[in-house]
Amino acid sequence: MLRLYFLLSLMCLVRSDTGETCPSFTKLSFHSAVVGTGLNVKLMLYTRRNPTCAQAINSTVLGNLNVTKKTAFVVHGFRPTGSPPVWIEDLVEGLLSVEDMNVVIVDWNRGATTVMYNHASSKTRKVATVLKEFIDLMLAEGTSLDDIYMIGVSLGAHIAGFVGKMYDGQLGRITGLDPAGPLFNGKPPEDRLDPRDAQFVDVIHSDTDALGYKKPLGNIDFYPNGGLDQPGCPKTIFGGMQYFKCDHQRSVYLYLSSLRENCAITAYPCDSYRDYRNGKCVNCGISQTEPCPVLGYYADNWKDYLREGDPPMIKAFFDTDEEKPFCIxxxxxxxxxxxxxxxxxxxxxxxxxxxxxxxxxxxxxxxxxxxxxxxxxxxxxxxxxxxxxxxxxxxxxxxxxxxxxxxxxxxxxxxxxxxxxxxxxxxxxxxxxxxxxxxxxxxxxxxxxxx
Missing domain, CATH: 2.60.60.20 (PLAT/LH2 domain)
Structure with a gap:
C-alpha cells in the first residue's frame, strides 16, 4: 500500500520539460469576460507518451513533439464565460486512441474570453500568426505540411483557415466544426475558411440558423439533420444556456462519435436535405462500388473520390439520433x-x-x-x-x-x-x-x- 501511495504521488507530480506541473487549459471567470482579456496563446502537447499530462511548448521549444508523425492542432472558439471547453479531454483521448500522433491544444482563452463577440473575432488572425511561428519551427525540424491537421471549432475553424492561407493551402487537412457565422457570413474567401486552405477541408454545419456559418466552406460539407435544429437540444429558451449552445456544440460531439469504433456515421451527397429525406441521394457515386462518405475523423478517406469536374464543394446530408453516439x-x-x-x-x-x-x-x-x-x-x-x-x-x-x-x-x-x-x-x-x-x-x- 505504501508503494502504491508513493507511485501515485510521483504521478501527480509529473512535470513537463519546462518545469510546470501538468499545464492545464486557462480557467477564467465571467468577471474576466466582462472586463475583457488580452490575447495570450498557450500550446499544450499531448502524445501517447503523455496522454493525460500536457507539456507546454512554444515557437522555440518543441518538447516531446515527434516531427515524423501527424500533428493535430485543436483550436477552440469564442468563450463568453471564460470556462474551458468541456470536450477537450475527450477529444485528446479520442485522437490518441485512433492514431499515434501529436495533439496540440491551442489555448487562446485569454483573448477569446469576452462578452463582446467582435473583440474575440478580431483576434483570430493574431492567433493564426502565433500558430504559423510554431509550425515554421516544426518545418525547420523536418515536419511535412502533409502531416499538419487542424481541427477548428467555431471561430477556431476560421483561425485554421487563416493558417492554411499562410501556407498557400498546402496543409494536409482542416476540419471545421460548425465554423462561426456571425461576422463571417457573406465574407470573401480571404476573410474566412475556404476549401483552398488545405489539401482537404471537411466541415460539419450543425447550427446554420444561429451561431454557425450557413453556406459550404469545404471540399465536403456535412449537414446533420439539415444543419438546423439538432434532436435532443432544447427548443425553447426555458432550456437555459443549452438552448443557445447545444446545436452549435453538436458538431464537436458528432466528430467525437467518429473516434469510437461502434459508430460510423454515413452521409449522403445531395443537393438538399429534402431530397435526402425523400431517398433521392442514396447512391454516392456513379459506380456501385464507390463508398459513401463518413463523418468526422475518417472523412478524408473519401477525398480520392472527389473527381475532376465535380463541384468544388460537395454537400452531404444525414440524420442523427438525439443521444450519443448519434448513429442512424x-x-x-x-x-x-x-x-x-x-x-x-x-x-x-x-x-x-x-x-x-x-x-x-x-x-x-x-x-x-x-x-x-x-x-x-x-x-x-x-x-x-x-x-x-x-x-x-x-x-x-x-x-x-x-x-x-x-x-x-x-x-x-x-x-x-x-x-x-x-x-x-x-x-x-x-x-x-x-x-x-x-x-x-x-x-x-x-x-x-x-x-
Whole structure:
C-alpha cells in the first residue's frame, strides 16, 4: 500500500520539460469576460507518451513533439464565460486512441474570453500568426505540411483557415466544426475558411440558423439533420444556456462519435436535405462500388473520390439520433399499392428481433403519394440496427383527426438495408392497412429475382 501511495504521488507530480506541473487549459471567470482579456496563446502537447499530462511548448521549444508523425492542432472558439471547453479531454483521448500522433491544444482563452463577440473575432488572425511561428519551427525540424491537421471549432475553424492561407493551402487537412457565422457570413474567401486552405477541408454545419456559418466552406460539407435544429437540444429558451449552445456544440460531439469504433456515421451527397429525406441521394457515386462518405475523423478517406469536374464543394446530408453516439441506420421501405384511388399519407414502421429488441421510424416529413401499381420508396431511419428482423409492423396515417378511416391496400412491401446491402431483403404481400391501426406481421425472404 505504501508503494502504491508513493507511485501515485510521483504521478501527480509529473512535470513537463519546462518545469510546470501538468499545464492545464486557462480557467477564467465571467468577471474576466466582462472586463475583457488580452490575447495570450498557450500550446499544450499531448502524445501517447503523455496522454493525460500536457507539456507546454512554444515557437522555440518543441518538447516531446515527434516531427515524423501527424500533428493535430485543436483550436477552440469564442468563450463568453471564460470556462474551458468541456470536450477537450475527450477529444485528446479520442485522437490518441485512433492514431499515434501529436495533439496540440491551442489555448487562446485569454483573448477569446469576452462578452463582446467582435473583440474575440478580431483576434483570430493574431492567433493564426502565433500558430504559423510554431509550425515554421516544426518545418525547420523536418515536419511535412502533409502531416499538419487542424481541427477548428467555431471561430477556431476560421483561425485554421487563416493558417492554411499562410501556407498557400498546402496543409494536409482542416476540419471545421460548425465554423462561426456571425461576422463571417457573406465574407470573401480571404476573410474566412475556404476549401483552398488545405489539401482537404471537411466541415460539419450543425447550427446554420444561429451561431454557425450557413453556406459550404469545404471540399465536403456535412449537414446533420439539415444543419438546423439538432434532436435532443432544447427548443425553447426555458432550456437555459443549452438552448443557445447545444446545436452549435453538436458538431464537436458528432466528430467525437467518429473516434469510437461502434459508430460510423454515413452521409449522403445531395443537393438538399429534402431530397435526402425523400431517398433521392442514396447512391454516392456513379459506380456501385464507390463508398459513401463518413463523418468526422475518417472523412478524408473519401477525398480520392472527389473527381475532376465535380463541384468544388460537395454537400452531404444525414440524420442523427438525439443521444450519443448519434448513429442512424438507413433502410428503404418499398411499397406497391392496389387502391383504386390515390392515397396520401405517412408510414410508421417498427422492427423487432427474436430477442425482443424494437426500433421505430416515423416517415412523416411530408406525405407520400400512393398510386395503383406504382412503387413508392420511403427512406426509413432507425436508431438501432437489428441484424435479424423477426417481425415488422406498419401504421398508415393521413393525418386526419376526424372523418372516415382510409385503407391502404398493399400489393407488396419490401425492406432493404442501405448500410448492409448484402443482407437478405424482406417482403410481405397482400396487406390491408386500416388508418391509424398497427398491423403486425412476420416478413419472408424476397424472391431472388427482386434482389
Amino acid at each position: 441506420y438507413h433502410y428503404f421501405v418499398d411499397i406497391i399499392t392496389w387502391n383504386k384511388n390515390i392515397r396520401r399519407g405517412s408510414i410508421t414502421i417498427k422492427l423487432k428481433d427474436k430477442a425482443g429488441n424494437t426500433t421505430e421510424s416515423k416517415i412523416n416529413h411530408e406525405p407520400a403519394t400512393f398510386q395503383k401499381y406504382h412503387q413508392v420508396s420511403l427512406l426509413a431511419r432507425f436508431n438501432q440496427d437489428l441484424d435479424k428482423v423477426a417481425a415488422i409492423s406498419l401504421v398508415f396515417s393521413t393525418g386526419s383527426v376526424i372523418g372516415p378511416r382510409y385503407k391502404l391496400r398493399i400489393l407488396r412491401m419490401k425492406l432493404r438495408s442501405l448500410g448492409h446491402p448484402e443482407r437478405p431483403q424482406l417482403c410481405r404481400y397482400d396487406l390491408v392497412l386500416v388508418e391509424n391501426v398497427e398491423t403486425v406481421f412476420q416478413p419472408i425472404l424476397c424472391p431472388k429475382l427482386q434482389m
